[in-house]
Amino acid sequence: MIRRLVLALLLCLSALPALAVNPDEILADPALEARARALSSQLRCMVCQNQSIDDSNAELARDLRLLVRERITGGDSDQQVIDYVVSRYGEFVLLKPRLSAHTYLLWGAPIALFVIGAIAMAVYARSRVARPTGRKLSDEEQAALDRLLKE
Amino acid sequence: MSVELGHYALVLALAVAILLSILPMWGARRNDQALMDIGSVAAVVLFALVAFSFGVLAHAHLVSDFSVRNVWENSHSLVPTLYKISGVWGNHEGSMLLWLLILTLFSALVALFGRNLPDRLRADALSVQGWISAAFALFILLTSNPFQRLSPAPAEGQDLNPVLQDVGLAIHPPLLYLGYVGFSVCFSFAIAALIEGRIDAAWARWVRPWTLAAWTFLTAGIAMGSYWAYYELGWGGWWFWDPVENASFMPWLAGTALLHSALVMEKREALKIWTILLAILTFSLSLLGTFLVRSGVLTSVHAFATDPTRGVFILAILVIFIGGALSLFAFRAPMLNAGGLFAPISREGALVLNNLILTVSTATVLIGTLYPLLLEALTGEKISVGPPFFNLTFGLLMVPLLLAVPFGPLLAWKRADLLGALQRLFVAAGLSFAVALVFYYDQYGGPVMAVFGLAAGLFLVFGALTDLWLRAGFGRLSTSIGLRRLAGLPRSAFGTALAHMGLGITVLGIVAVTAFETEHVVEMKPGMSVPAGGYSLTFDGMKSAVGPNYTEDRGHFTIRRGGTVKADVWSSKRLYTARRMPTTEAGIVTFGLSQVYVSLGDLMADGGIVVRIWWKPYILCIWGGALVMMLGGFVSLSDRRLRVGAPSRRARPAGPALEPAE
Numbered sequence: 148m149i150r151r152l153v154l155a156l157l158l159c160l161s162a163l164p165a166l167a168v169n170p171d172e173i174l175a176d177p178a179l180e181a182r183a184r185a186l187s188s189q190l191r192c193m194v195c196q197n198q199s200i201d202d203s204n205a206e207l208a209r210d211l212r213l214l215v216r217e218r219i220t221g222g223d224s225d226q227q228v229i230d231y232v233v234s235r236y237g238e239f240v241l242l243k244p245r246l247s248a249h250t251y252l253l254w255g256a257p258i259a260l261f262v263i264g265a266i267a268m269a270v271y272a273r274s275r276v277a278r279p280t281g282r283k284l285s286d287e288e289q290a291a292l293d294r295l296l297k298e
Numbered sequence: 299m300s301v302e303l304g305h306y307a308l309v310l311a312l313a314v315a316i317l318l319s320i321l322p323m324w325g326a327r328r329n330d331q332a333l334m335d336i337g338s339v340a341a342v343v344l345f346a347l348v349a350f351s352f353g354v355l356a357h358a359h360l361v362s363d364f365s366v367r368n369v370w371e372n373s374h375s376l377v378p379t380l381y382k383i384s385g386v387w388g389n390h391e392g393s394m395l396l397w398l399l400i401l402t403l404f405s406a407l408v409a410l411f412g413r414n415l416p417d418r419l420r421a422d423a424l425s426v427q428g429w430i431s432a433a434f435a436l437f438i439l440l441t442s443n444p445f446q447r448l449s450p451a452p453a454e455g456q457d458l459n460p461v462l463q464d465v466g467l468a469i470h471p472p473l474l475y476l477g478y479v480g481f482s483v484c485f486s487f488a489i490a491a492l493i494e495g496r497i498d499a500a501w502a503r504w505v506r507p508w509t510l511a512a513w514t515f516l517t518a519g520i521a522m523g524s525y526w527a528y529y530e531l532g533w534g535g536w537w538f539w540d541p542v543e544n545a546s547f548m549p550w551l552a553g554t555a556l557l558h559s560a561l562v563m564e565k566r567e568a569l570k571i572w573t574i575l576l577a578i579l580t581f582s583l584s585l586l587g588t589f590l591v592r593s594g595v596l597t598s599v600h601a602f603a604t605d606p607t608r609g610v611f612i613l614a615i616l617v618i619f620i621g622g623a624l625s626l627f628a629f630r631a632p633m634l635n636a637g638g639l640f641a642p643i644s645r646e647g648a649l650v651l652n653n654l655i656l657t658v659s660t661a662t663v664l665i666g667t668l669y670p671l672l673l674e675a676l677t678g679e680k681i682s683v684g685p686p687f688f689n690l691t692f693g694l695l696m697v698p699l700l701l702a703v704p705f706g707p708l709l710a711w712k713r714a715d716l717l718g719a720l721q722r723l724f725v726a727a728g729l730s731f732a733v734a735l736v737f738y739y740d741q742y743g744g745p746v747m748a749v750f751g752l753a754a755g756l757f758l759v760f761g762a763l764t765d766l767w768l769r770a771g772f773g774r775l776s777t778s779i780g781l782r783r784l785a786g787l788p789r790s791a792f793g794t795a796l797a798h799m800g801l802g803i804t805v806l807g808i809v810a811v812t813a814f815e816t817e818h819v820v821e822m823k824p825g826m827s828v829p830a831g832g833y834s835l836t837f838d839g840m841k842s843a844v845g846p847n848y849t850e851d852r853g854h855f856t857i858r859r860g861g862t863v864k865a866d867v868w869s870s871k872r873l874y875t876a877r878r879m880p881t882t883e884a885g886i887v888t889f890g891l892s893q894v895y896v897s898l899g900d901l902m903a904d905g906g907i908v909v910r911i912w913w914k915p916y917i918l919c920i921w922g923g924a925l926v927m928m929l930g931g932f933v934s935l936s937d938r939r940l941r942v943g944a945p946s947r948r949a950r951p952a953g954p955a956l957e958p959a960e
Contacts, residue, residue, distance in 0.1 A: 169819065169900070188685075237680065243683075244683060257695065
């Protein structure tokens with residue numbers, strides 16, 4: 148979290164800090180604009196470090212934002228916009244990688260770890276319950292216990 | 299003061315650290331009391347030497363001695379005094395020295411407060427601290443020496459990075475390191491226990507206060523960093539899943555798991571092997587975080603060092619310590635006997651669930667952070683793993699955890715009655731839903747899912763209160779007896795309740811901001827107004843101003859509600875003169891727990907200016923909750939049980955003949 152801006156500034160700024168989305172970019176139709184914003188937050192600013200085009204001030208991010216809005220007003224669905232951007236910029240542009248051979252491990256790991264962990268715990272718990280603990284009471288101890296219980 | 303003295307002290311510190319890493323442990327093997335006693339003395343001397351060295355560097359920064367390269371690169375004679383001091387750790391070399399300072403501080407604290415520990419355990423733990431200290435002292439001396447001179451000395455410094463010139467950032471690194479590095483104590487104790495081959499409830503009791511202290515500071519450090527990012531970066535976000543944030547978040551998650559599993563170990567002698575493993579993993583994640591941040595592999599701004607030798611050096615430290623610790627664990631763990639038994643539905647069971655989810659969450663963050671790096675290295679394929687991935691996976695994992703938290707303290711040890719706990723939490727759950735609905739109605743819309751999010755946060759708060767209520771016996775007993783019983787509860791009970799409440803408050807803040815935030819991006823001319831959460835914000839005009847080391851254009855805004863003026867705020871764009879670097883200083887006004895956030899953009903040719911205005915409802919809950927969690931940590935630390943310390947293990951069969959004089 149520290150010094151993210153330095154990067155933003157070094158890599159993403161030419162002269163002065165501008166805001167990410169500028170008023171001249173905003174679409175007249177609020178529904179379309181909301182879709183554009185949602186899509187923008189999923190797309191990476193290619194010249195920045197871990198910033199979406201929605202947050203970035205870079206020229207390239209602005210171009211991409213305009214492109215997204217152009218496609219949306221042109222009647223593309225969200226999926227079509229994503230596909231189009233990926234076809235031009237590659238998978239790297241997606242902040243949420245799509246499921247593919249390269250990302251099975253990424254998406255599968257949390258689920259797999261959770262399931263494996265849960266099974267391991269269950270097995271461990273069962274094995275512990277099944278195992279008798281300590282030694283049996285000796286005859287004298289048993290007799291003493293019976294005596295106490297009778298009282 | 300000549301910086302060469304500081305350099306010299308650091309070399310001496312390395313020598314002492316090497317002695318510390320060998321002698322006490324050797325003494326422990328030979329049962330030589332004198333050798334073991336060297337540990338405590340050496341730890342304190344080591345701290346004193348590093349503190350002196352750090353003091354010398356701080357002094358050089360304070361007096362702006364530009365003949366020192368580190369000062370020249372990161373300071374300026376016009377920088378305010380506070381930032382001259384924070385400039386000491388606002389760079390790679392200085393921050394590593396701070397890392398070492400805090401590491402040796404913890405070693406010294408173990409030496410001073412560990413008098414009730416068995417001699418051999420303390421000697422071994424201090425030696426392990428010595429290994430880590432020696433490794434990092436060597437790292438600083440060989441690759442990151444902050445005491446390098448420049449000749450001829452420049453007349454003026456290059457200035458501290460403007461975004462670092464901030465109070466939040468002056469305090470953030472020391473707090474973060476107190477947490478990060480504090481876990482080294484847990485690590486050292488774990489290694490010492492493995493070497494000794496003996497682990498029991500007493501071990502958990504000794505380790506828990508250190509875990510708790512480190513966790514509390516780490517909580518503070520992360521919250522501070524998050525708040526800093528929020529107000530300084532100027533785009534109103536408070537968490538970005540940046541690799542560097544993740545680097546500090548992973549030890550926090552693992553540390554939280556450790557805190558809970560150590561509880562099981564202390565009370566029930568169960569989960570011993572797991573707790574030891576977690577102690578190793580938590581500090582390993584701290585080391586990994588240091589590597590990620592310092593080596594430059596993430597090409598993040600945090601990586602001041604892009605020098606590959608540094609990366610390789612830290613990687614070597616990482617591999618030796620983590621690899622060594624895990625090998626020792628694999629070698630020794632089968633020899634440790636597993637502890638107490640418990641049914642799946644029990645407090646132990648709940649804490650195991652807590653550990654499962656927290657560990658999987660940690661792994662998810664770890665995999666998400668490293669995946670792009672590894673994939674590119676292995677296949678050349680470039681992908682990004684960003685906030686949408688983490689929000690989805692981490693968010694889903696948190697749902698069951700948040701719902702389970704209120705149940706934990708209500709379940710009995712060994713075997714519990716889930717139905718009974720459900721009945722007892724029924725009121726809290728109902729109340730949470732009712733309040734969430736009222737709140738939702740009050741906010742006029744937003745996604746319906748927000749009701750469930752709010753209810754989950756409120757459930758944590760009310761659940762924690764229910765626990766205290768039941769423990770005090772309100773409802774069953776008379777109020778006066780209940781009050782007396784409440785006052786008599788152990789502090790740790792309040793600590794638990796506060797920490798869980800704090801978590802709930804943070805969740806409330808996150809949900810409220812995510813669901814009900816409003817944003818306006820407009821070009822404003824003087825006199826124009828924009829609504830923000832029931833207030834209206836009027837732009838009055840721009841003005842130029844000059845600060846000590848910057849010039850700025852400031853916009854003045856007046857905030858009104860129903861026509862009456864409630865507040866006014868400046869928002870500015872600064873240009874730091876030495877580095878010619880522009881920054882935005884957001885204007886923030888607080889109303890209760892909510893904030894209006896104003897950030898300036900481009901000046902237009904026609905005299906207007908682009909302004910971005912957010913209404914951030916209940917956003918202060920996010921950090922307020924963290925403060926309450928911290929408070930819980932401190933209250934729990936003040937528990938008498940932890941201060942007095944565990945009953946000592948006397949009459950050890952293989953132990954030294956003499957008990958130390960206390």
